[in-house]
Amino acid sequence: MPATAFTPATxxxxxxxxxxxxxxxFAIAVQQHHRTTLKLADPAGGHVSDFDRWMIMAPQFVHGGxxxxxxxxxxxxxxxxxxxxxxxLSRPDAAFVWVLLKLPLAISVxxxxxxIVARAGVTLTxxxxxxxxxxxxxxVVVDMQEGQTNFLALAPLVAGxxxxxxxxxxxxxxxxxxxxLGAAMKVTPIVFVVYFAWRRRWTxxxxxxxxxxxxxxxxxxxxxxxxxxxxWFGQWARIMILPYVSEGAVVYSTSQSVPxxxxxxxxxxxxxxxxxxxxxxxxxxNVLSLSNxxxxxxxxxxxxxxxxxxxWWTRRPLAALRSPRYVVEIGAVAAFMLWFSExxxxxxxxxxxxxxMAAGMVLSDPRCSTRSARTVRAALVLFAATTLLASEAxxxxxxxxxxxxxxxxxxxWPSMAxxxxxxxxxxxxxxxxxxxxxxxxxxxxxxxxxxxEREGGINTDLPRPEIR
Numbered sequence: 001m002p003a004t005a006f007t008p009a010t011x012x013x014x015x016x017x018x019x020x021x022x023x024x025x026f027a028i029a030v031q032q033h034h035r036t037t038l039k040l041a042d043p044a045g046g047h048v049s050d051f052d053r054w055m056i057m058a059p060q061f062v063h064g065g066x067x068x069x070x071x072x073x074x075x076x077x078x079x080x081x082x083x084x085x086x087x088x089l090s091r092p093d094a095a096f097v098w099v100l101l102k103l104p105l106a107i108s109v110x111x112x113x114x115x116i117v118a119r120a121g122v123t124l125t126x127x128x129x130x131x132x133x134x135x136x137x138x139x140v141v142v143d144m145q146e147g148q149t150n151f152l153a154l155a156p157l158v159a160g161x162x163x164x165x166x167x168x169x170x171x172x173x174x175x176x177x178x179x180x181l182g183a184a185m186k187v188t189p190i191v192f193v194v195y196f197a198w199r200r201r202w203t204x205x206x207x208x209x210x211x212x213x214x215x216x217x218x219x220x221x222x223x224x225x226x227x228x229x230x231x232w233f234g235q236w237a238r239i240m241i242l243p244y245v246s247e248g249a250v251v252y253s254t255s256q257s258v259p260x261x262x263x264x265x266x267x268x269x270x271x272x273x274x275x276x277x278x279x280x281x282x283x284x285x286n287v288l289s290l291s292n293x294x295x296x297x298x299x300x301x302x303x304x305x306x307x308x309x310x311x312w313w314t315r316r317p318l319a320a321l322r323s324p325r326y327v328v329e330i331g332a333v334a335a336f337m338l339w340f341s342e343x344x345x346x347x348x349x350x351x352x353x354x355x356x357m358a359a360g361m362v363l364s365d366p367r368c369s370t371r372s373a374r375t376v377r378a379a380l381v382l383f384a385a386t387t388l389l390a391s392e393a394x395x396x397x398x399x400x401x402x403x404x405x406x407x408x409x410x411x412x413w414p415s416m417a418x419x420x421x422x423x424x425x426x427x428x429x430x431x432x433x434x435x436x437x438x439x440x441x442x443x444x445x446x447x448x449x450x451x452x453e454r455e456g457g458i459n460t461d462l463p464r465p466e467i468r
Contacts, residue, residue, distance in 0.1 A: 005114035010126045017133065021103060028144045029099035036092040048095075051147020055094050058087035065228065068235035074343070075149055076240075077220040077232040078184055082152060099144050105151040106140050106350075112158045113357045116330075119165045119322045120361065128360035131377070134384035135356050135418075138391055139411075143347040149185065150350050157182035157189045158354070161330055164196070164204055165321045172203035179204070180211020187241065188337045188351075195333050198311060199318055244342065256411040257344035259299050264407060266290045266298065271407035274400050283400070285407055303340050310336060313423075324361060328426045331358030335419045339412065346390050349411050356380070359418055362425045372425035379421035383414040 006014065035048045047053040057073050060066035062084040075083070086094045114124055124132075143150050160178030163171050176196075182189040190212070197205040221229040252260050253269035264271045268289050270282035290298075314329055334354040338344050362368050362376045388394075389410050394402035 004123055005111065005118040006124050006129065007126065010124065010129050013126060014129065018107065021107070024141070025099060025103040025144065028141065029096045032095040032099055032145065032147070033092045036095045040091060049145065049147050051098055052091055052095060054083050054147070055087050055091050058083040061232070062087065062224075068232060068239055071239055074240055075186070076184065076216060076236050077224065077229050078215055079149055079152070081220065081223055082149070095147060098147050102140070102144050102151060105155050109151065109155050109158050109350075109353065110136075112162050113353050116158075116162050116165065116354075117327055117357050117361045117364075119162075120324045120327045121322070122324065122327075122361045122365045124357075124360050125364045127377075128363040131363070131380040131384065132353075132356045132360045135380060135387065136350065136353055138387055139347055139349040139352070142390075143350055146347055148347050150348060153182040153186035153189055154351050154353070155182075156185070157192065157351075160204075160208075161192070161354070164201070165326070167321060169203060172201060173207045176204040176207025176209075177211040180208040180213075181215050183208065184212050184215035188341045191337045192330070192333055195314075195329070198314060252342055254406065255342060255344050256338075256346060256349065256406065256409060257342050258302060258339045258412070259342040260344070261409050261412055262295055262299055262302075263292075266295045267292060272400075272403040274403065276399070283403070283407070306336060306340065324365065324429070325426065327354075327358050327361050328422055331355035331422060332419060335415060338415070346387075346406070346411060349387075349415070352415055355415070355419055355422065356383075358422045362422055365429075368425055368429050372428050376418075376421045376425055379414075379418045383418050386414045387411055 032049065036052055039046060039048045039052070047056060054073060054075075057066070058080060061073070061080055086098060089097065114129075117124060156178040160175040160182065163175035163178060166172075166175075176193075179189060179192050179196075183193065193205050193208045193212075196208070216233060217229065220232075224232070253263040253267075254260060254272050263269045264284075265286055266288045268284070268286060271285045272283055274281050274283060310332065313332075318325055318329070320326075331354045334351055338348060338351055341348075359376050359380050363373050363380075387410055389397065389405035390402065392402070394405040394410075397404060
């Protein structure tokens with residue numbers, strides 16, 4: 001029988017979880033509708049969330065040909081194909097609808113990520129699912145509240161990673177097209193193109209690059225015209241891409257990324273600003289007072305070192321993507337994508353799901369040692385508990401407790417703990433006594449014709465060698 005994503009004991013709790021998610025999503029949608037309605041009645045104007053700001057700006061682009069001037073609209077012209085139709089609604093109704101649309105996206109992404117693990121031959125246990133959800137839910141809620149477009153990039157990315165496991169030419173082409181769509185919507189998934197090129201999955205990498213070009217230049221041009229789209233794309237790239245690529249600029253010192261953490265720790269940049277009684281006060285936590293230029297050089301070295309370490313770690317051939325090794329590797333790439341993108345806020349950690357699923361796989365795989373499972377479990381509990389401080393729970397630390405928690409890297413450092421625990425467990429598993437050297441690469445797994453016809457790939461649902 002084909003591998004299933006969840007054990008029978010997990011199915012009923014998941015149904016209850018989905019019901020609770022539906023209620024919570026509806027409550028958030030009503031809340032955002034109410035907040036936006038109140039803001040419309042405010043003589044001072046303004047907006048209540050990033051999405052509400054985009055609903056003010058989108059008609060100016062779609063109907064008025066406005067230009068990209070600042071990063072207040074950080075998404076590329078492709079995103080206007082989604083934001084434009086929503087802007088046809090009233091701002092409160094648009095906020096309500098956008099929140100409701102997030103739930104099917106979130107459920108689809110979660111199930112696809114779980115299916116990637118199942119295709120690697122591991123069925124997630126109830127404990128693993130609970131810990132993954134515990135670490136993921138807050139980022140999803142914040143994404144809903146801010147009305148972000150993260151799921152528009154994450155959904156095609158995860159779908160592409162799942163299609164890649166088919167290991168057919170058509171599957172590779174579809175995988176690349178989906179990954180390219182994700183990268184066109186939000187640049188950071190482009191790191192997965194590098195990963196597949198390094199893995200010599202040339203069809204996936206080439207298809208992804210073609211998809212990025214098509215989704216960035218051709219698809220929006222069909223709706224807005226070739227010249228208009230080129231102008232927008234050039235303006236957007238000069239604001240959102242070139243400063244970071246050519247100059248290594250670090251603008252924000254308050255996000256959950258390595259560049260941002262370095263800025264607030266190594267320079268005189270404020271960790272955050274507080275506002276009490278009409279008074280604004282900057283708070284600092286730097287241990288050094290380096291110049292921005294010196295901090296940028298350190299960051300370049302860290303980025304290069306981390307990338308080189310990743311390439312060295314993945315130097316071993318990976319013959320089959322239906323293997324635990326593949327799940328671990330894409331989880332590590334997802335973590336790298338978050339850590340080294342300066343604009344990584346709390347809601348961007350919905351893209352940490354592949355890493356959380358890799359951790360869930362370790363917990364669910366009986367072939368992993370008790371020591372590895374215990375380490376990964378502790379890291380997941382730490383992540384779930386610590387990241388709560390980025391919510392209202394952070395106020396337990398004081399009036400500015402949430403801001404101090406975020407400044408301390410409440411998502412950044414625990415996510416590193418989870419990733420390191422997963423990588424360590426993978427190394428221990430690969431070095432397990434009695435395990436064939438080719439097992440992690442998927443070599444030697446037999447194919448059943450009926451499964452190839454159904455799945456279009458390599459079957460991994462046969463009994464695996466036991467690790468002693």
